[in-house]
Amino acid sequence: MTFAKETKTTAAASYKTAAARRAKRDKYFKIGSLILFFLLWEVLGRINDACQWVDPKFFPVPTGIIASAYTYLTDGTLFTHLGISVYRVVVGYAIGVVIAIVLGSLIASFKTMDNIFSPIINLFSPIPIMAFLPMFILWFGIGEQSKVILIAYTTIIYMLSYVTEGIKDTDPVLIRSAVSLGANPWQLFTRVKFQSAFPNIFLGMKGALGTAFGAMVVAEMMGASTGLGYIIVFSKNWFKMNDMMMAAIAIGLLYSLMFAILTVVESALFKWKKETTGGAVEK
Amino acid sequence: MAVYIEHLFKAYEERDGEMQYVLNDVNLTIETGEFICVLGKSGCGKSTLLNVIAGYLKPDKGSIRLNEDEIHGPSAERGVVFQQHALFPWRTVSQNVQFGLNMRGVPDAKEIAQKYIDMVGLTGYENKYPSGLSGGMAQRVGIARALANDPKMLLMDEPLGALDALTRDSMRRELERIWQITKKTILFITHSAPEAVYLADRVIVLQKGKVSLDQRIDLPRPRDITNPKFNDYVRQFESEITGVAADSVITE
Ligand SMILES: Nc1ncnc2c1ncn2[C@@H]1O[C@H](COP(=O)(O)OP(=O)(O)O)[C@@H](O)[C@H]1O
Ligand SMILES: [Mg+2]
Numbered sequence: 446m447t448f449a450k451e452t453k454t455t456a457a458a459s460y461k462t463a464a465a466r467r468a469k470r471d472k473y474f475k476i477g478s479l480i481l482f483f484l485l486w487e488v489l490g491r492i493n494d495a496c497q498w499v500d501p502k503f504f505p506v507p508t509g510i511i512a513s514a515y516t517y518l519t520d521g522t523l524f525t526h527l528g529i530s531v532y533r534v535v536v537g538y539a540i541g542v543v544i545a546i547v548l549g550s551l552i553a554s555f556k557t558m559d560n561i562f563s564p565i566i567n568l569f570s571p572i573p574i575m576a577f578l579p580m581f582i583l584w585f586g587i588g589e590q591s592k593v594i595l596i597a598y599t600t601i602i603y604m605l606s607y608v609t610e611g612i613k614d615t616d617p618v619l620i621r622s623a624v625s626l627g628a629n630p631w632q633l634f635t636r637v638k639f640q641s642a643f644p645n646i647f648l649g650m651k652g653a654l655g656t657a658f659g660a661m662v663v664a665e666m667m668g669a670s671t672g673l674g675y676i677i678v679f680s681k682n683w684f685k686m687n688d689m690m691m692a693a694i695a696i697g698l699l700y701s702l703m704f705a706i707l708t709v710v711e712s713a714l715f716k717w718k719k720e721t722t723g724g725a726v727e728k
Numbered sequence: 729m730a731v732y733i734e735h736l737f738k739a740y741e742e743r744d745g746e747m748q749y750v751l752n753d754v755n756l757t758i759e760t761g762e763f764i765c766v767l768g769k770s771g772c773g774k775s776t777l778l779n780v781i782a783g784y785l786k787p788d789k790g791s792i793r794l795n796e797d798e799i800h801g802p803s804a805e806r807g808v809v810f811q812q813h814a815l816f817p818w819r820t821v822s823q824n825v826q827f828g829l830n831m832r833g834v835p836d837a838k839e840i841a842q843k844y845i846d847m848v849g850l851t852g853y854e855n856k857y858p859s860g861l862s863g864g865m866a867q868r869v870g871i872a873r874a875l876a877n878d879p880k881m882l883l884m885d886e887p888l889g890a891l892d893a894l895t896r897d898s899m900r901r902e903l904e905r906i907w908q909i910t911k912k913t914i915l916f917i918t919h920s921a922p923e924a925v926y927l928a929d930r931v932i933v934l935q936k937g938k939v940s941l942d943q944r945i946d947l948p949r950p951r952d953i954t955n956p957k958f959n960d961y962v963r964q965f966e967s968e969i970t971g972v973a974a975d976s977v978i979t980e
């Protein structure tokens with residue numbers, strides 16, 4: 446499940462280069478497109494109110510969604526639901542990332558670990574997480590545990606191959622360099638193999654964020670009385686389309702925010718990667 | 729550090745029950761402080777020889793001793809410079825040069841690294857990442873990184889092979905200067921006869937898995953490439969390698 450495409454943002458201090466000018470123009474273009482989209486949506490909704498093509502109850506409009514958000518805000522429940530969703534996804538995702546890195550490192554480093562874990566992982570990884578949720582609820586209860594575990598599980602399954610492949614892909618000549626400079630096996634792993642795999646691992650982390658959000662929403666829709674996913678099911682039962690849209694948009698915004706944080710961290714971590722602003726050929 | 733190579737055999741594959749030896753009974757002694765060039769056609773086993781001495785490959789038969797000790801795998805006493813610079817892309821120039829020192833927890837790593845960065849003429853580039861360096865600069869960092877770790881011996885596998893002719897020329901001169909300062913034992917691989925004559929105390933020609941020629945170069949340093957004797961050596965090696973009259977071969 447993906448919520449947003451990764452977009453390249455070029456922070457340009459001055460707009461002297463052609464690439465920087467172009468980036469600025471592109472940005473205004475994109476913002477304009479969004480504004481136009483919401484305007485058209487609202488207008489279409491108003492026309493529908495008048496013409497009754499479909500029951501207006503089933504046609505959410507931007508102003509209605511804002512009104513829903515306002516209601517949830519004033520009675521204080523928006524932050525309760527938002528907070529619990531953030532808590533679940535952050536905790537589950539963090540646990541998943543840590544386990545994936547440790548497990549992936551072991552699998553990539555020791556053939557025995559590979560032989561033990563890979564067949565089991567290959568057996569379970571093709572099964573959609575939805576199929577596991579009822580089991581997890583029975584095992585771990587309807588509380589936070591089952592949700593956090595589900596989110597962690599999906600994160601691990603998604604990330605694992607990025608970790609193992611990244612480590613195994615380390616340029617052999619870098620390994621040779623390091624051992625001839627006196628690195629011991631632990632130093633070789635931490636200072637060379639892991640460093641070399643880190644960009645790939647981070648790519649896996651960014652991708653796993655999408656699946657973690659997917660797992661969160663599923664868990665909240667199937668066995669919860671709080672959270673953004675819960676608002677969606679609850680609103681469905683009462684035909685509150687605006688509330689549903691509000692929750693969906695909140696999920697999207699939350700994801701985008703966390704993805705943006707990861708992107709900022711990434712660009713700080715991997716300054717050493719060659720910066721390519723203009724693409725393969727400057728236009 | 730002196731290196732004694734005796735009856736060294738190395739094969740990558742077996743065909744019809746026969747080992748296909750890339751190194752087929754190599755015998756070679758390298759004295760402490762000597763600058764040795766190994767010369768040969770591409771595919772003749774030069775890198776294989778270097779990789780066995782470095783400890784990356786295990787010999788099938790024979791022995792390699794450093795002074796008294798048989799070698800067991802790679803070690804910091806044998807520094808290696810690769811054809812592709814092999815710098816750690818996530819480390820700056822200074823951090824790359826410090827790598828070996830960091831592994832041993834040497835306290836003044838930064839200052840020591842600086843000395844070698846200055847020596848290879850890269851003062852001012854300490855905080856650049858390898859992606860921002862030219863090929864020649866990256867190769868110098870590779871040399872500084874190997875030297876900063878103070879190995880007893882330096883193994884260099886066509887370190888100038890990826891550079892353009894002008895850069896190669898100036899790097900050769902620098903390499904000779906650095907060797908005269910540090911007095912390391914150097915095993916230098918090349919497929920260029922003039923390069924070998926310019927740099928080496930002794931040139932080893934490798935052919936069909938054997939040392940086919942072991943020739944001392946009796947010319948004063950720095951070597952004058954216009955000296956007729958210089959060209960005599962070059963011709964001698966080229967005809968040895970190609971097996972034809974040397975004038976018909978264009979080198980480099
Ligand atoms: N890893 C390998 N596996 C199989 N054959 C190899 C391997 N490395 C080198 N060879 C073969 O061994 C021979 C010598 O290779 P190499 O030592 O790299 O030559 P050089 O460095 O002189 O060009 C070549 O024929 C090459 O194809
Ligand atoms: Mg080679």
